[in-house]
Amino acid sequence: MTHEQLRDLLPALSLGALDADERHEVAAHVSTCAECAAELAALERVVDGIGLDASPVTPPPALRGKVLARIEDERAGKATAMSRMPVPARMAQPVRPLWANGLALAASIALAVGASLYAWALRSEISILRQDVSATSDEASKLRGELATLRRNWVEVTKAMDVLRAPDMLKVDLKGQATLPSGTGRAFWSRSAGLMFTAEGLPALPQGKVYQLWTIKGAVATGAGTFVPDAGGAASVTAVVSATAEVPDAFGVTIEPSGGSATPTMPIVMVGGTK
Amino acid sequence: MDALSDPPVPRPGEDPERDRVAIRAVARGSGDAVAELYDRYGATVYGLALRVLGQPDLAEEVVQDVFAQVWREAGRYDASRSTVAGWMVMLTRTRAIDRLRARQARPDLTAAVDTSAAVPLASADRTPETTTIVAEDTRLVRGALAQLPDQFRSLIELAYYEGLTHSEIAARTGIPLGTVKTRLRNAMGSLRSALA
Numbered sequence: 001m002t003h004e005q006l007r008d009l010l011p012a013l014s015l016g017a018l019d020a021d022e023r024h025e026v027a028a029h030v031s032t033c034a035e036c037a038a039e040l041a042a043l044e045r046v047v048d049g050i051g052l053d054a055s056p057v058t059p060p061p062a063l064r065g066k067v068l069a070r071i072e073d074e075r076a077g078k079a080t081a082m083s084r085m086p087v088p089a090r091m092a093q094p095v096r097p098l099w100a101n102g103l104a105l106a107a108s109i110a111l112a113v114g115a116s117l118y119a120w121a122l123r124s125e126i127s128i129l130r131q132d133v134s135a136t137s138d139e140a141s142k143l144r145g146e147l148a149t150l151r152r153n154w155v156e157v158t159k160a161m162d163v164l165r166a167p168d169m170l171k172v173d174l175k176g177q178a179t180l181p182s183g184t185g186r187a188f189w190s191r192s193a194g195l196m197f198t199a200e201g202l203p204a205l206p207q208g209k210v211y212q213l214w215t216i217k218g219a220v221a222t223g224a225g226t227f228v229p230d231a232g233g234a235a236s237v238t239a240v241v242s243a244t245a246e247v248p249d250a251f252g253v254t255i256e257p258s259g260g261s262a263t264p265t266m267p268i269v270m271v272g273g274t275k
Numbered sequence: 276m277d278a279l280s281d282p283p284v285p286r287p288g289e290d291p292e293r294d295r296v297a298i299r300a301v302a303r304g305s306g307d308a309v310a311e312l313y314d315r316y317g318a319t320v321y322g323l324a325l326r327v328l329g330q331p332d333l334a335e336e337v338v339q340d341v342f343a344q345v346w347r348e349a350g351r352y353d354a355s356r357s358t359v360a361g362w363m364v365m366l367t368r369t370r371a372i373d374r375l376r377a378r379q380a381r382p383d384l385t386a387a388v389d390t391s392a393a394v395p396l397a398s399a400d401r402t403p404e405t406t407t408i409v410a411e412d413t414r415l416v417r418g419a420l421a422q423l424p425d426q427f428r429s430l431i432e433l434a435y436y437e438g439l440t441h442s443e444i445a446a447r448t449g450i451p452l453g454t455v456k457t458r459l460r461n462a463m464g465s466l467r468s469a470l471a
Contacts, residue, residue: 011463012441012456017434019442046466048361049416050435051368057322063335064313067342071309074346 001025007036014043024106031106159194159238166190172251174272176201180253182233183270187251189215195224195239197251199270202229205255212256213237214264215248224251226260249274294359302349309346316360320367327371327436337370344370372438419469427462430455 001009006029012018013026030036163169169190176183185199197213205211210228214221229235253270254261294315300308317338324337344366352362420428433439433447441459445452 008460011460015434015463016438017440017459019440042470043463043467044357045470046416046463048357048364049413050431051323051364052319052360052413053417053420055322055326056318057325058318059321059338060335063338064317067313067339068306068310070339070343071306071346074343
């Protein structure tokens with residue numbers, strides 16, 4: 001029932017005229033609704049007023065003595081047979097006690113509702129914490145990824161520095177060919193320190209394609225690593241150079257399938273000679 | 276207990292604070308305070324019991340039961356829930372309805388249903404002096420009750436004096452349950468407005 005429907009039943013509740021199912025529901029509502037509790041209190045004043053208005057009748061004069069004698073019996077612990085009569089079911093649940101029972105029920109319902117609300121809140125909390133843990137985990141994973149990238153970059157930079165500092169360092173500029181006029185590149189080669197290559201002006205490649213760097217000696221091209229340009233069209237790559245490698249005649253770049261190829265696929269898009 | 280028996284004796288509901296003093300005295304074991312409450316509420320309790328039960332002997336038993344209960348339970352009286360007058364009326368109504376229900380049959384049962392035969396709440400039994408000094412709530416409620424059409428007032432009386440529920444009233448009167456609910460709500464609403 002809605003608040004309005006329950007409120008409409010308050011008059012009947014105050015009169016004790018609600019059937020059990022409704023009584024419990026309304027009483028439960030009253031225990032949690034200040035507005036209805038206040039209204040019920042006002043209605044109970046009305047009910048009290050009805051009773052007080054009910055035709056006072058002067059009792060038989062002897063009744064006063066009976067009442068007071070009964071009190072003395074009660075005081076002496078000599079409850080009369082009448083007061084020791086089994087309490088009828090309805091007497092055990094008189095009008096206001098019924099209401100009190102309703103309150104007790106309402107309290108237990110409120111407790112149950114409170115408990116389930118609490119449980120619900122806990123479940124929500126757990127869910128939120130799980131999400132937090134998940135997010136934290138994602139964050140940690142991301143940070144680990146960034147750290148790995150930074151380490152890789154650091155390794156690359158270190159390698160590059162080694163190459164640049166190498167006494168046998170050979171520098172070769174590469175120029176973009178007809179198919180890649182914007183591209184420029186520079187290769188640093190050292191037999192002792194390795195190879196570093198940087199390039200700029202590289203167009204993005206279709207999915208599944210990479211650039212591949214080659215060292216060329218005579219008629220033999222040797223793969224020296226693949227790379228994909230960043231959003232700005234720049235790229236860099238480092239590679240190990242065999243200790244027995246001869247000084248290359250030239251460096252070239254081709255476009256190859258992902259993973260690179262064993263031999264270059266024509267055309268060469270960038271090339272630069274060592275001589 | 277001289278202070279409690281000083282004249283003039285307040286009428287039912289007229290002096291709630293004095294009632295509370297008396298109840299506290301009863302809780303402490305004062306038989307004089309019981310006597311004071313009897314003198315103030317005896318006619319109210321007896322009249323209400325008689326109204327519910329229709330038989331003087333049963334009404335007298337209810338009066339004894341009620342004051343015995345007041346004696347035993349004065350310590351549990353909760354002034355925040357109702358006035359002493361309201362509490363005693365509630366006890367009386369409950370006791371009387373219990374006895375009413377305990378009876379197998381009630382010869383004059385149909386009389387109570389017949390609204391034309393319903394005894395007006397402000398009946399000739401009420402002494403003029405009493406009607407002028409009952410509690411303000413009671414005066415207002417009586418006024419509002421008197422203005423209610425019989426078909427509404429009779430439903431309140433069935434609920435109040437016989438302890439019938441919605442469905443019991445519907446079964447007794449043959450009035451559809453929904454109508455009973457609506458009329459009872461509206462009738463109580465009228466009385467409630469009188470107090471507002």
